[in-house]
Each structure stands twice: as C-alpha cells, then as structure tokens.
Amino acid sequence: MSTRxxxxxxxxxxxxxxxxxxxxxxxxxxxxxxxxxxxxxxGLINLRGQVLSAxxxxxxxxxxxxxxxxxxxxxxxxxxxxPVALMVDTIGSVVDVDDDQFEPPPDTLVGVSRDxxxxxxxxxxxxxxxxxxxxxxxx
Amino acid sequence: MEEIDEIVQEFxxxxxxxxxxxxxxxxxxxxxxxSRDLLGSIFRTIHxxxxxxxxxxxGNLESVTHVGENLLARLxxxxxxxxxxxxxxxxxxxxxxxxxxxxxxDCGTEGDIDVTEVVERITAxxxxxxAPTPIAELLPEPEAAVEVEAxxxxxxVPTPTPTATAVEATEEVSSTRRNVAESSIRVDVELxxxxxxxxxxxxxxxxxxxxxxxxxxxxDLTRSAQRLNLIATELQEGVMKTRMQPIDHLxxxxxxxxxxxxxxxxxxxxxxxxxxxTELDRSLLESVKDPLTHLVRNAVDHGLEDPAGRIAAGKPAxxxxxLRAYHEGGQVVVEVCDDGAGIDADRIAxxxxxxxxxxxxxxxxMSPADILQLIFLPGFSTAQSVTNVSGRGVGMDVVxxxxxxxxxxxxxxxxxxxxxxxxxxxxxxxxxxxxLTVECAGDRYAIPQVSLLxxxxxxxxxxxxxxEDVNGASVYRLRGALLPLVxxxxxxxxxxxxxxxxxxxxxxxxxxxRFGLVIDRVLSTEEIVVKPLTSRLKSLGxxxxxxxxxxxxxxxxxxxxxxxxxxxxxEALERGAAxxxxxxxxxxxxxxxxxxxxxxxxxxxxIPLSSVTRLENIAASTVExxxxxxxxxxxxxxxxxxxxxxxxxxxxxxxxxxxxxxVYSAGARSVAxxxxxxxxxVDEESEVHSDIDDHGLVGSTLIRDRIVEVLxxxxxxxxxxxxxxxxxxxxxxxxxxxxxxx
Numbered sequence: 049m050s051t052r053x054x055x056x057x058x059x060x061x062x063x064x065x066x067x068x069x070x071x072x073x074x075x076x077x078x079x080x081x082x083x084x085x086x087x088x089x090x091g092l093i094n095l096r097g098q099v100l101s102a103x104x105x106x107x108x109x110x111x112x113x114x115x116x117x118x119x120x121x122x123x124x125x126x127x128x129x130x131p132v133a134l135m136v137d138t139i140g141s142v143v144d145v146d147d148d149q150f151e152p153p154p155d156t157l158v159g160v161s162r163d164x165x166x167x168x169x170x171x172x173x174x175x176x177x178x179x180x181x182x183x184x185x186x187x
Numbered sequence: 188m189e190e191i192d193e194i195v196q197e198f199x200x201x202x203x204x205x206x207x208x209x210x211x212x213x214x215x216x217x218x219x220x221x222s223r224d225l226l227g228s229i230f231r232t233i234h235x236x237x238x239x240x241x242x243x244x245x246g247n248l249e250s251v252t253h254v255g256e257n258l259l260a261r262l263x264x265x266x267x268x269x270x271x272x273x274x275x276x277x278x279x280x281x282x283x284x285x286x287x288x289x290x291x292x293d294c295g296t297e298g299d300i301d302v303t304e305v306v307e308r309i310t311a312x313x314x315x316x317x318a319p320t321p322i323a324e325l326l327p328e329p330e331a332a333v334e335v336e337a338x339x340x341x342x343x344v345p346t347p348t349p350t351a352t353a354v355e356a357t358e359e360v361s362s363t364r365r366n367v368a369e370s371s372i373r374v375d376v377e378l379x380x381x382x383x384x385x386x387x388x389x390x391x392x393x394x395x396x397x398x399x400x401x402x403x404x405x406x407d408l409t410r411s412a413q414r415l416n417l418i419a420t421e422l423q424e425g426v427m428k429t430r431m432q433p434i435d436h437l438x439x440x441x442x443x444x445x446x447x448x449x450x451x452x453x454x455x456x457x458x459x460x461x462x463x464x465t466e467l468d469r470s471l472l473e474s475v476k477d478p479l480t481h482l483v484r485n486a487v488d489h490g491l492e493d494p495a496g497r498i499a500a501g502k503p504a505x506x507x508x509x510l511r512a513y514h515e516g517g518q519v520v521v522e523v524c525d526d527g528a529g530i531d532a533d534r535i536a537x538x539x540x541x542x543x544x545x546x547x548x549x550x551x552x553m554s555p556a557d558i559l560q561l562i563f564l565p566g567f568s569t570a571q572s573v574t575n576v577s578g579r580g581v582g583m584d585v586v587x588x589x590x591x592x593x594x595x596x597x598x599x600x601x602x603x604x605x606x607x608x609x610x611x612x613x614x615x616x617x618x619x620x621x622x623l624t625v626e627c628a629g630d631r632y633a634i635p636q637v638s639l640l641x642x643x644x645x646x647x648x649x650x651x652x653x654x655e656d657v658n659g660a661s662v663y664r665l666r667g668a669l670l671p672l673v674x675x676x677x678x679x680x681x682x683x684x685x686x687x688x689x690x691x692x693x694x695x696x697x698x699x700x701r702f703g704l705v706i707d708r709v710l711s712t713e714e715i716v717v718k719p720l721t722s723r724l725k726s727l728g729x730x731x732x733x734x735x736x737x738x739x740x741x742x743x744x745x746x747x748x749x750x751x752x753x754x755x756x757x758e759a760l761e762r763g764a765a766x767x768x769x770x771x772x773x774x775x776x777x778x779x780x781x782x783x784x785x786x787x788x789x790x791x792x793x794i795p796l797s798s799v800t801r802l803e804n805i806a807a808s809t810v811e812x813x814x815x816x817x818x819x820x821x822x823x824x825x826x827x828x829x830x831x832x833x834x835x836x837x838x839x840x841x842x843x844x845x846x847x848x849x850v851y852s853a854g855a856r857s858v859a860x861x862x863x864x865x866x867x868x869v870d871e872e873s874e875v876h877s878d879i880d881d882h883g884l885v886g887s888t889l890i891r892d893r894i895v896e897v898l899x900x901x902x903x904x905x906x907x908x909x910x911x912x913x914x915x916x917x918x919x920x921x922x923x924x925x926x927x928x929x
Contacts, residue, residue: 078739078740079741080630080631080733080740080741080742080743081630082724082727082730082743083628083630083679083680083681083729084679084680084727084729085724085727086723089723089724091741092733092741092743093741094735094739094740094741097388097391097735098718099718099720099733099734099735099741101721101724
C-alpha cells in the first residue's frame with residue numbers, strides 16, 4: 049500500500065499531508081490579523097468570497113519564527129468539509145510513499161508535536177513527517 | 188400519476204395551513220361561543236377539506252369531515268349551541284384529520300386509520316346524547332390505537348377522473364381562496380436560501396465595483412456603478428423581505444397547546460400575545476419553535492397554579508400567560524411570562540446543592556438572580572412530581588443550548604408569588620447588515636449600525652480638554668452627560684498609529700447602556716455580508732463575524748455587546764448613565780483654567796476657559812432686539828446676547844457705551860455673554876467649594892482668597908439660546924472628517 053502526500057517545508061524540515069485533504073495551494077494572500085487570537089492563528093484570508101482561517105504551522109509546532117522577508121505559502125486543506133489554510137515555508141511536491149516506510153513518532157519525541165505528528169516516512173536521505181491535519185486544525 | 192401526486196401534494200400543504208387556522212378558530216370560538224364569523228370560517232375550512240378529499244377519493248377523510256361539517260352547519264345556523272363537549276369533539280376531529288393527512292403524506296393512501304370512533308362521537312353530539320368524555324382521551328392518540336380495516340387498506344390509489352361533479356368541487360374550493368391564490372405563489376425555501384447567498388455575493392461584487400469606479404475618471408462607468416449600486420440594494424432588500432415572517436407563524440400553534448395542556452393539568456389559562464407582527468428571518472423562526480413551545484408548556488405545567496391555589500393566593504382563578512415579542516437593539520426579544528407562583532431562589536439553591544451541581548461556597552457568592560439561572564443546568568428539575576408534560580430534568584438546558592446555538596441568550600426572572608418571565612434574545616443574524624467600517628492600528632473593523640448611535644470627532648485642541656478622566660477612567664462629556672470611553676487599541680491589545688492627538692469616538696449602545704469606542708479613523712458606511720467565524724474565534728468574545736470589504740480584504744466585525752461586557756464594569760456603565768453635575772464640576776475644576784469676571788455688586792463669576800472662544804468689546808448701540816431676545820451682529824452672524832448680571836440676579840455697575848462680551852462657540856453656533864469686567868484668568872486648583880446651589884451656578888470656590896461663583900455654563904447658554912445644544916457641533920466636525928476620509 050502506498051499513500052500520496054503533498055509535501056512542504058517548515059524550518060528546513062520536510063512535512064507532508066495526505067493529498068486527499070488538500071484543496072489547493074496559494075501564495076501572496078493578504079491576511080487580516082486577529083488581535084487577541086492565539087499565536088497559531090495567523091489571520092483570515094479571502095478565498096474567492098469565503099473567509100478562511102490561516103494556521104501558522106511554525107507557531108503550532110513550536111518552531112522558530114519565519115524571517116520577516118520570506119513570503120509564506122498557504123496549503124488549503126479540507127477538514128470535515130470546511131476549508132482551512134495552513135501557512136508553510138515552501139511547497140515541495142506530490143510524492144508516493146510506501147506504508148512500510150512509515151514509523152510512529154520516536155518515544156523521545158515529546159511536547160506538542162507528538163500530538164500533531166502521525167509519524168515519519170523514511171525517505172532516502174531525509175524523513176517526511178506526516179502531519180495529523182485533524183489535530184492541527186483543532187489545536 | 189405525476190399529476191395526481193402534484194394535486195395531492197398541493198392539497199396536503201393547503202390542508203395543513205387550514206388546520207392551523209382551524210385550531211386557532213376553535214380555541215377562539217370557545218371564548219366567544221356565539222361568533223358567527225368564527226363558525227363560518229371553521230365551516231368553510233372543513234368544507235374545503237371535505238370537498239377536495241371527496242374529489243381525491245380519500246373516503247375516510249371525507250366521512251370524518253362530513254359529519255364535522257354537519258355539526259358545524261347546525262352550530263352556524265344556531266340550531267345547536269357550543270358546549271365544551273362540542274369543542275372537544277371538533278378538536279378530536281381536527282386531530283383525526285391531521286393524522287389522516289400525515290399518513291397520506293407518507294404513503295399516498297389513507298392507510299388503516301380508524302375513524303369510526305370519532306365519527307360516532309360527533310354523531311352522538313349531533314344527536315344530542317353525547318356521554319362526557321375524559322379529557323385525556325382527547326389528546327392526540329398514539330398510532331397504537333389503530334385497528335386494521337381491510338376495506339380502507341384495499342382502497343385503490345385514486346385515478347384522475349375529471350367528472351362533472353369533480354370540476355364543480357374544485358371550482359367551489361378555489362373560489363374561497365382566490366384572493367390569496369391570485370396574489371401569491373409558493374416558493375421552495377431552499378431556492379430563497381440560494382437567492383440570499385447569491386445576493387450576498389452580488390453585494391460584495393457591487394462594493395468592489397463601486398470602489399474601483401470611484402478611483403477612475405470615467406463618468407459613464409461611475410454612472411453605471413451608481414445604477415448597479417441602487418439595483419443591488421433594492422434587490423437585496425426584496426430578497427431579505429421574502430425571508431422575513433411574523434412570529435405569529437409560531438405563535439398561532441400555541442393557543443391549542445395551551446388549551447390542551449391547561450385541560451390536562453386542570454388549570455385554566457388565558458393566553459395573551461403582544462407583538463405578533465414582529466418579524467424575523469425564517470431560519471431563526473424555525474430554530475426558536477421548539478424552545479418556545481417548551482417554555483410555554485413549562486409555564487402552564489409548573490408556572491401557573493391550579494385554580495384553587497390561585498384563589499388561595501388571592502389571584503383570579505384563571506392564570507394569564509403572556510407572550511411578548513419586540514425588536515430591541517438589533518435583536519428580537521421574545522418573552523414568555525406567567526403570573527403564577529414564581530420560582531423560589533432558595534429552593535433552586537437547595538436543589539442545586541442536593542444534586543451536587545453547586546457547592547455551598549459557590550452558592551453563597553451568587554445573587555438570587557444568578558441562582559435562578561441554574562435552572563438551565565443540565566439535569567436540573569424542581570418539579571414536585573414528574574408529569575408526562577415536564578419535570579424530567581431535561582428541557583431547560585436543551586432550550587438554552589438551542590438558543591445559544593443560534594447566537595441568542597436566555598434569562599429567567601421571577602418574583603415569588605407574582606410570576607416568572609423567560610426572556611429570549613435572538614440576534615438578527617441576517618446575512619447582510621449595514622455597518623460602519625473603522626480603522627484601528629492599521630486594521631479595519633466593521634461595527635454594525637444597529638449598535639451605533641453617533642460619531643464624535645475631536646481635533647487635538649478640543650480632545651486635550653474634552654476627554655477627561657474620573658480616577659483614571661476616560662470620559663467624554665456628550666451634551667452634558669459623561670460618556671465612558673473605551674479605547675479599541677486597549678481592548679485589542681494593539682498600538683494606535685494615530686499620533687496627531689485627534690480623537691474619534693463611536694458612541695455605541697449595548698445592553699441598554701451607552702459607551703464611546705475610541706477608534707483611529709472612520710472609513711465609510713457600507714452593507715457588509717456577514718461570514719460566520721469558527722467557534723474558536725467567536726469564543727474570544729470580541730468578534731461576531733467577518734466580512735469581505737470592497738477591496739477584497741477580510742475585516743472582522745466587532746461584537747459590540749461582548750465588548751461592552753468585557754470593557755465596562757457595571758459601575759462604569761452606571762457612572763456613564765448618571766453623570767452628576769457635582770462630578771462634572773469636580774473634574775472640570777481639576778483640569779480647567781478659569782476666566783474670572785465681575786458682574787456688579789462685587790460679585791465675581793468664574794467661567795471655564797474651555798467654554799470661551801473670544802473676548803470682545805462691542806458698542807452698546809449695536810444691540811438689537813428680536814422678539815423678546817437681545818441679539819448682536821458679530822462677524823456676519825447674529826449672536827444671541829446673555830446679560831450675565833440679569834441671569835444671576837445682580838445689578839450691573841458698568842457705565843459706558845460699550846459692553847464686555849465673552850463669546851462662546853461650538854460648531855456653527857455662538858452666544859455672547861455680557862459681563863461687567865474681565866478680572867483675571869486663573870489656574871483653578873482649589874478644592875474648596877460650597878454647594879450653594881443658586882440659580883445658574885454650580886457652586887462657589889475660593890480664588891485668591893475671594894469667593895468666586897462658578898457659572899453653570901450650560902444653563903447660561905440655554906438661557907440665551909435654547910436651541911444651542913440641539914444640533915450638535917460634533918456632527919458638523921464629523922462630516923468634515925468623513926469627507927476627508929472619502
């Protein structure tokens with residue numbers, strides 16, 4: 049069995065979400081910030097007349113903040129029928145991964161990312177970290 | 188077959204409406220037994236159903252309505268008079284008809300509903316030998332009572348055989364309904380919802396086009412954009428109206444509910460309804476239906492006492508249940524009030540304690556009003572006994588959940604021995620609302636117009652004196668009353684980017700109280716399409732939704748009610764509402780410089796310098812009299828003149844050809860206050876004052892060891908120009924500000 053995943057990077061690491069969940073990929077969206085909201089919410093965007101929340105995955109995964117001048121990309125995913133935008137550094141590609149390459153997170157992984165990662169696919173030369181989109185959106 | 192289905196469908200829809208009308212009429216008839224109008228209306232309704240059911244070959248339905256019609260005909264013609272029994276059998280007939288219609292709707296045939304019992308009972312009443320029937324049996328019977336009746340089950344599905352009689356029947360049927368039928372059509376609700384969505388998108392696009400057209404110098408484009416603007420607005424209003432329905436649609440079912448329930452509980456109840464015509468969006472109407480019915484049932488079952496109990500309590504035997512609906516502050520308020528025994532907060536507290544929902548310590552800190560709200564907790568019930576109506580400990584929490592699901596609130600008020608009121612507040616969450624867009628720290632926000640009272644713009648000079656504080660809480664004097672100020676930047680925890688000292692205040696009304704929201708800039712007013720927020724963002728208690736502005740960017744809609752609750756303590760609101768004169772003089776004295784003037788007889792009067800725009804000497808000969816007032820021409824305008832000595836009961840000692848005038852202006856209006864001499868301008872720091880509350884003064888103070896009276900400027904100005912404050916200066920400033928913004 050293999051799974052098709054859309055990959056993206058965050059702070060130099062490779063992450064992926066199931067291609068089934070992905071609706072589209074965007075760039076250059078003006079975001080409206082939401083004062084008082086949790087830092088993981090990067091703002092609201094207008095996607096063809098629909099208002100979407102943008103989730104800052106770096107903040108969510110406790111990674112350092114992005115440089116001011118790099119423009120983030122948005123991966124629009126659908127969770128329970130509702131679109132949500134995930135803010136990432138760069139978009140990778142669509143890859144097929146074998147299920148036997150998969151391993152659950154190591155026991156040494158603690159903190160928020162343990163809940164948000166399904167596990168890792170052992171690709172050649174690097175690991176593809178599979179994001180649990182349901183939890184990422186709910187967090 | 189298609190065709191007959193359609194006819195049956197239409198018949199069902201029509202009949203259901205007719206039955207609702209019938210319920211209302213029958214209950215009303217019980218109150219006014221002799222009413223020919225009501226009897227006539229009931230007769231026609233039943234006759235219509237009978238006629239159509241005959242035509243469609245629903246035999247059982249026809250036989251029930253046939254005997255019913257006979258009974259009604261006798262009543263209408265005065266051959267028989269109304270008794271409670273007659274009403275009972277007629278209601279039983281309506282129930283049976285409804286049951287039959289439900290089966291027809293399900294399977295297209297009459298199924299195996301037994302009608303003989305009802306027919307017999309009606310016949311018995313017709314023949315005048317009805318045996319009294321216990322009320323319980325009259326309540327809608329469950330399907331279990333159904334007996335198999337081979338004849339009916341075997342009845343074939345009717346085929347369209349338009350015979351002469353059938354045509355006659357339909358003609359007769361339609362003749363009674365022609366008026367409605369010719370002027371209205373039925374529309375699928377889903378279609379309306381789709382239209383509403385589309386109109387929402389159209390409004391957004393309209394906003395974008397209007398904005399872009401404004402940026403260009405193309406006259407034709409501007410004209411077309413304006414036209415589009417108008418049409419879109421009208422279209423939107425029209426579509427919105429199609430979705431509005433009076434709350435009477437819900438209420439019309441309640442008289443029957445109350446009657447049956449009253450009978451079942453052995454209580455006699457009058458139902459009063461106020462504000463039937465109050466309209467709300469149909470989607471909301473639907474969501475309110477069950478909670479409202481539940482509250483009404485609760486009120487009859489628990490709220491009202493039985494007749495004996497009421498008489499013992501010195502009340503009329505008949506209980507009164509009042510339903511009230513009205514619009515308030517952009518919300519629809521629906522109240523269910525009974526004049527029953529009320530809810531005892533102590534008993535609620537005991538019960539909450541006993542069922543472990545609250546601890547003694549928690550209860551001790553709660554006010555009686557808060558304790559009452561505990562009835563909305565899951566698993567709470569205080570009914571002495573569990574009846575089949577209510578008292579199973581489910582209900583009030585479900586009501587609350589349902590109301591909150593549509594963004595509404597529910598509260599209960601009660602006075603022991605006097606009655607209980609449940610109040611629902613339902614938002615008018617119509618998809619499109621007029622709003623004011625404002626800017627704060629570079630971000631744009633929308634404020635729904637319903638909460639907005641007015642806008643106040645202060646330039647840096649005026650802001651420096653007009654925005655004062657009461658022990659650290661900012662206030663602004665709005666036409667003499669203190670308005671508590673809330674800075675949006677503080678609420679949102681952001682930095683303002685306005686550094687020129689200008690202050691813009693949106694005067695808002697929330698929960699019956701006023702406050703001023705200080706914002707950076709006012710942008711414009713526009714119709715916005717409300718997009719819902721995720722529950723997580725809603726729970727921030729700051730935003731009620733989001734919208735997309737003309738340039739395609741997202742703006743958050745401020746939740747004014749929640750802002751008021753968050754930012755204002757109860758005391759701040761009180762202060763804002765009360766704003767006493769003493770407090771005002773105190774604050775003004777701490778901050779303001781005073782102009783000290785003599786008015787004769789050695790008296791000195793202090794006038795806050797902020798009230799003064801100019802000091803002038805004018806020739807006494809320029810004073811003219813208009814009516815009973817003195818005026819003077821000054822810089823091309825006519826100023827009303829106020830002689831302060833006369834106003835304060837002193838005698839001027841000044842002799843000469845000229846007058847010393849203090850000019851006070853606000854916006855376009857000015858008055859001239861005549862004094863004897865200008866003595867000094869002082870920094871007023873003294874705390875010493877006595878409350879001599881003489882006419883026209885707010886007190887007195889010691890300045891340089893002399894007693895100086897402090898002028899009540901507002902009263903003085905009103906004496907000169909009663910209209911001075913009626914058209915506010917601030918609106919003029921605002922217009923400039925808006926023009927600047929556009």
